[in-house]
Amino acid sequence: MTETAASVIIASRHRPRDLLKCLKALEFQHHRNFEVVVVSDPSGCAAIKDSTFSGRVKLIPFDEPNISRARNTGLERAAADIVAFIDDDAIAEPTWLIRLIAPFEDQTVLGTTGYARGRNGISYRWTGEYIQPNGDVVPRNPAAPERYVHGADPVLMAIGMNCAFRASALSKVGGYDPNFHYGLDDADLSMRLAELEGATILVPLAQVQHISGPNETRSTAQVPTSMIEHGASFGWWSKKYDRSLDEFYAIAKKLWRDSIDPRLVRGDLEPKSARQLAEGFAEGFKIGQSRTRIEHRLEPAQAPFLRYSEKLKPNNLKVVPGYVWNRQDLYQRARDLARQNTVVTVMSMSPTSLFHRRFFHEDGFWVQSGGIYGKSDRKDPLFKWQTLAERVQREAVALSVTRP
Template sequence: MTLPVSVVVVSRGRPQALTRCLAGLAQLNYDAVEVVVVACPDGIAAVQSSPFAEQVKQLPFDKPNISEARNLGIGSAAGEIVAFIDDDAVPEPLWLTHLVAPFQTAEVAATGGYVIGRNGISYQWTARTVDGTGEAKPLPLEGMDPVLLSPPEGRAIKTEGTNMAVRRDLLAEMGGFDPAYAFFLDETDLNMRLALAGQTVALVPLAQVHHGYQASARRSSDRTPTDLRQIGASKMVFLRKYTDEKLQKRAWKRFRNEQRLRLLSFMQRGPLGADDVLRLLRGLNRGKAEGAARELQGLAPLPRASEGFRSFQAKPGAKHVCLKGRIWQAKSLRKQAAELVASGSVATLFLFGPSPRKHWVRFTEDGYWEQNGGLWGQSERSGAKFQFWRISTRFLSECVRISPVRGHDSNEFHR
């Protein structure tokens, strides 16, 4: 049975990223999905000028509070499951297929997948648990099958806000996300509440999204921090809720030192100066004071959607076509890939150069996936830095590597 899923996307100040995210959602291999966008005026305008305008539930919201925005989205979600993805992320076509599958087991309350970083191949986040100070640590999992987990004592199973799903009725009953977290630790707070309620969470390695870290009010496009106030406020709120008062001071000191070391690493690389580091740390301390003063209150249940399920036209059952060629054939192959997407397929273009250059992957404006790198270079960074390949065998190897998350048609591997 296919469970109806509402995908909630919050966007503020990043209309181009939002448009790209919607283009990625339009390639989902899932046949019961609706999309709810909660966005600032520029984001709403981007949706309305896109091909998806009539298919998307649009909720104007221009306040810098991601928890409030997500709660608006949950209140408009008519699906049995609510999934979340950031506006600067793009899902793999089989994302929802994998992410939702564990909900066929009645005890599963929430699921979380893996997040791929900026090179399009390496993981940014995988399996983790988190404690009452908000500190996460890796959770070793074997293989790529979904794993149902009950949290260990004093910890929660960590899911990422850009790649997670929760049963809609349970989430609404819990009051959704806590608005005391305007940004940072918002989903971690939900993880803790699920753990305290004894709920089962499934981690799903093959449910993957690509997360690009676009610029925002808190960081530049190269991830250099520009404001730590909200991070400080959310950290203090989290400590007040889940850490014994006697331990809060020690936990804050450890957190502040981690942030200081992070800023110093940026200063060593060049984006920040000494004055910037001091300014940002002062902002972090102001955030601490704000978080200490924020009112903590119970969360009221969220309303049911006033509008029924609005189907979003994705690509259930679409063929995944892989193309290959040399880097000097890029222009014609890119045109061919775009034409395949326009005709209803999912397409991946592999461009190989005569070198050991590392590979990178991106989802293009024309809606196809492009993997670019040296014929003898690494795709997965754990592999050999140099390995001799013939182009046909390298192509087939890469098609097989991505097929569990992007889908495949074996008859289309050798185009």
């Protein structure tokens, strides 16, 4: 049976190192019949041209701080009938794409979206949300896929860092709305997609790790530096969907409570900086309210499909365990296995109760570090006595769900 062709679109801006890691992780996808379209600023374009990915991706220069226009530009170069999106600061699990596009065997499915783990690679950052008319969201966390029928069920958010669509459906709704430069772009697309007859599927095991790298609105430490574009997106949403100011203020207060207040308490933000962010948000809201509707029509792709890799499906997960003081030797073994097209996870452990974290190494392998007796799950006790072999076995079983 021929694998379904897919186009993976990555919009990148000012994060060339993250972009290269994202591309490296995609080499280990179990699904092999896909192309990669990268829409990037000059720094990302230069990084790709100087790397082994040169000539393997469709590279489109784009130097405008507008995520919606960037994604639409990628859509117009995508040759496959199924298009998937991943952020440049996200790392796809090896089974990400095969699980994300599997529901499209049902011709009534127009979109899918999956889960995202956070910076530590363990805790979930996003487990599904459906959208209320005022733009607020209700979290979900199902263990099995959920089907949201358009017109009958709530509107499922297809989160921009981990989603896929039928290209024909996106063409019908005109792609992403360019008036959403940053934020609410995916919520708006989900709302318009839900006007078409069909369904969107939440796929829990189609997973990525979202690093949440720095950008023009936040620092490396995740501290907000500007809220103007957030405010502009809320302003345009309020105007586009004719929402009342009372609804807007309720959502703005929730956003502030979740994003700003905790950082004030921790001391990450000074009160003066918080006031400046609030002023920027209010200024942005006015900018958004002044925007006018842009009719956007997606042009069909002209360039042929460019398969990302001719390699066969990667070998199943190989765990390389050991103590942290032997880390360099463990890493070298992992590099050698990765070059042989093997999915590798280094288990770098210490005889402590340190919490665990997972990350992807730029040389092509995953790493899990922490204490033999430490937590790798919220339900774990702070300390649990076990041997290195027992701990490695337990973690390997947990990883096998997304890295078989």
